[in-house]
Amino acid sequence: MALGNTVYNLLFKKTSSFMLTVAVGAFAFERGFDKLTDYVWESHNKGKLWRDIKDKYE
Amino acid sequence: MQRLVQMVNPRGLCQNQLHLIRPLRMLAHSDIRTPDFSKYRRDRNPDKGQEETQRKAFTYMIAGGSSVVGMVCAKSVVNQFISSMSASADVLAMATIEVDLNLIPEGQSVTFKWRGKPLFIRHRTQKEIDTEQNTNISQLRDPQADSDRVKDPSWLVIIGICTHLGCVPIANAGDWGGYYCPCHGSHYDASGRIRKGPAPTNMEVPPYQFGDEGILIVG
Numbered sequence: 001m002a003l004g005n006t007v008y009n010l011l012f013k014k015t016s017s018f019m020l021t022v023a024v025g026a027f028a029f030e031r032g033f034d035k036l037t038d039y040v041w042e043s044h045n046k047g048k049l050w051r052d053i054k055d056k057y058e
Numbered sequence: 059m060q061r062l063v064q065m066v067n068p069r070g071l072c073q074n075q076l077h078l079i080r081p082l083r084m085l086a087h088s089d090i091r092t093p094d095f096s097k098y099r100r101d102r103n104p105d106k107g108q109e110e111t112q113r114k115a116f117t118y119m120i121a122g123g124s125s126v127v128g129m130v131c132a133k134s135v136v137n138q139f140i141s142s143m144s145a146s147a148d149v150l151a152m153a154t155i156e157v158d159l160n161l162i163p164e165g166q167s168v169t170f171k172w173r174g175k176p177l178f179i180r181h182r183t184q185k186e187i188d189t190e191q192n193t194n195i196s197q198l199r200d201p202q203a204d205s206d207r208v209k210d211p212s213w214l215v216i217i218g219i220c221t222h223l224g225c226v227p228i229a230n231a232g233d234w235g236g237y238y239c240p241c242h243g244s245h246y247d248a249s250g251r252i253r254k255g256p257a258p259t260n261m262e263v264p265p266y267q268f269g270d271e272g273i274l275i276v277g
Binding site: 004005007008009011012018021022023025026029030033 | 123
């Protein structure tokens with residue numbers, strides 16, 4: 001598989017680029033994870049959130 | 059025997075060292091044949107470098123992936139600990155007060171409570187401003203120019219605690235017409251500076267700023 005080779009040679013071969021990959025990956029992972037868990041929580045609590053019932057009180 | 063020695067040590071050993079090397083001989087169970095492990099070996103295909111890279115890519119992907127998750131976990135733990143040191147919302151809400159300066163007439167000193175301490179806001183008259191600005195600083199116990207203590211000359215904002223032993227001074231009293239501490243007789247002028255009595259320093263000026271429409275924000 002050529003993809004594995006490309007990934008290895010570009011990202012993992014040098015320690016410096018490996019650490020950079022980890023740091024950038026951590027940033028992306030955190031953002032994505034937060035978005036995902038927020039989305040799950042909000043869709044689970046749909047109808048109970050303040051932004052859903054705000055028009056009743058304003 | 060000689061061939062084996064040459065294989066092990068191509069330069070050749072001395073004759074008296076030959077007894078150190080013995081050919082590996084199976085003395086028992088010589089009928090057992092070595093099993094064939096070739097089925098379990100890594101595929102010795104001609105493109106071996108390719109296969110090795112694939113294997114390493116997988117290994118480093120696992121290592122890198124767990125590092126990513128570990129870094130995110132470590133970051134959130136550190137974040138939790140550090141944010142637990144910051145002030146909570148109720149403390150922050152009490153830390154700042156807003157005062158409507160339009161309600162304070164000229165020549166009056168009004169006391170507010172700010173962070174559990176009395177806060178004096180004084181609307182100074184032009185006469186007081188002139189007196190304080192023309193005071194000779196070198197005569198003062200705690201030399202400080204009036205312009206360093208006020209942002210707007212009309213408004214004096216100080217913490218109303220006597221710097222001697224912490225009593226609350228009385229406004230518009232004392233020999234300099236500013237503040238007078240009844241406990242041990244410290245006289246402050248209309249800039250909150252100590253002029254006479256036991257107090258060692260001027261009254262403290264808190265951080266404040268002027269907002270829109272005559273609102274003063276202290277804190």
